Amino acid sequence: MRVLTGALVTALLAVAGLAATAAAAPERAACALRDPLRRPYFGDLHVHTALSLDASTQGTRTMPADAYRFARGERLGVQPYDADGKPTRHLQLSRPLDFAAVTDHAELFGELTICQSPDLPGYNALPCIIYRHFPRLAFFIANSQVTNSPAPTRFSYCGPDGAACRAAARTPWRVVREAAEAFYDRSSACRFTTFIGYEWTGAPGSDNLHRNVLFASEQVPELPLSYVDEPRIDRFLARLQRECRAAGERCDVLTIPHNSNLSDGQMFTTVDPNGGPLRAETARLRHAGEPLVEVMQHKGDSECRLGPETTDERCGFEKLPYQNFQAIYVPMTAEPAPEASFVRWALKTGLAERQRLGVNPFQYGLIASTDTHISAPGAVRPDTFVGQGGAGEPPDQPSGGLPDAIEFNPGGLAVLWAEENSRPSLFAAMRRREAYGTSGPRLVVRVFGGWDLPGDLCGQPDFAARGYAGGVPMGGELPPRPPAQATGPTFAIWALRDPAGDPPVPLARVQVIKGWIADGAAHERVFDVAGGETGAGVDAASCAPTGRGFDDLCTVWRDPEFDPAQPAFYYVRVLQNPSCRWSAYACNARGVDCADPASVPPALIACCDTRYPRTVQERAWTSPIWYTPEAAG
């Protein structure tokens, strides 16, 4: 812990000189590369460092500045550390990210600072002693007291009204802000963009309601508004907007829910915090404040589940075998997550809620990110995965076991279609939902929807120009249906394989997932619109892909079942050919032979757990395009 304290002090000193400039940030230079037809920028909007209690208690010592350096392509040392405090493992991205946001848990900023600062009152409080000597125990106690409690409270050492912890929270919040300012490339090169952010970490009853909070500029509230400060989601969203407005005219903020798969159906509840059905006011707050949802990350996929509501077999991707955090530690309470824990359910329910309320509370664009807890944004390669340490799981290899829990995965990336790599441009892309997520590979996916997009768009150099001219991009709403329109909307979809994939894997197929409301009930259907069965596979021993696939896929597809009276959404899923899951790489590297169970050491028994496949189909999910019947608009 001393080392951690030292790192905090060093980081503070390193950015101290920036404090003055942060208050009066100069206008940035115009980007040399600016494309009015927009380009895809790859990043990670969910990153934890040693400032998060659950990262710190599992040995993470790296700070926000280290995370941004790593995202830009520099080498990062991670735990475990040797006796001299030197990291024993190192990571480096083969391709830097375009943008990143450090989103540390805000709830225990002050408590953690006090426990690390001998000069602050409270340093010798019992919870701090536990934190310094038995961090794993502190992880459970702090989470139960604060983030997992329906009525979160501060520790008694925070003093009356928690004033001491609120005061101490200013230090890490300053570190977060100043690191983001220091690493934001304001030159005309526009190589790297950062966002000031944090995580609001509410999980009442251990049902996950977590949200990442991202600010558009350097103008942010004096302190992050945490779950302890405002545990009710509607009040949180309203107060966040108020505090942002008070921070300055350039302050803008949005929140991104994540891990609905661990919410036990609570993330997208249609029960209002006041009780009864969701109110229009709450729906408006969510609609305005939450344009995106994180569909996939280190702790699993939240797109959809295999169940009675779907025959979509690709919903089985990266599913966790439990429904909330409690079930991780009390396995007897584990059960499959309900349908309402998944984004597809929310998108369908949002259509129905819009019919009822006039506003869609769940009009989400889709992104993915890592949720790394070792300050390693964008570390998504399956073959070199060292663990992300989510949910308090230590990412070290104490007994020669796997580097992470078998049910977890490296996480994904967020992709934003923007004119340039700058905060205003990327933030605007998030606002209009022109965004998509990938499970790791840097697939490029472009989608336009319109009433009469030309059928010959594929392969045309002006694909994007005509797409924008004749329709709306992913995340948009179809314009009103022309009176003479007799057919359904068309969608121009173009997908490009990761040109430098790790490993290189061709595309397999493109699918359109349609959801709609008919006769008061929600429906869904998956259309295969390009590509198909490629017969490709994976060599189990070497993990080398076999068979053929596609370098790119493009189609202009028209909905053959369109009913103008039915509200609908359409999002695109692009699937790669099969490739090895991270656990297959790790188990192969450790020489595990599941055909000979006696030879498998206990620490690696998870390698032979048949619930987790050896291969996966990595993928991308685009934001939907919505259609609303005019009468319901």
Added chain:
Amino acid sequence: MALRPTRWLLWLVFCLTLPLPYFVIESGRIPAVQLLLFSALTAPLIFTDPGLTTNVIGVLFTVQTLLYGALLYVAARVVAARLPPARRGAMLCGIAVALALLALTDVYVAPLSRGSGPTNWLGLWP
């Protein structure tokens, strides 16, 4: 050596060394002395910083500490009674050395202080 001090010394050796299975969120095998330490650290939180899980943790540690304390006392009493009076001291030393040697092997599992892998007695104390 008299029976009573033999009994108490034996109990102390047992408490210091024997790996005892416990459950508090994550299960493991640690000596009673570490359970006692965890009880001392967490039980006061029931009064200063009460919360459902905190209370459960404090109570579970305390209950298991008391339970093992009593069980080990009974065990020490039984063993001490069976030691030949003339060789009690020597045999007590022998048991203590044997258990100390055992404690230096990876017989403990201490997720709350060491991580998920096995560890020896020295590894129990970060």
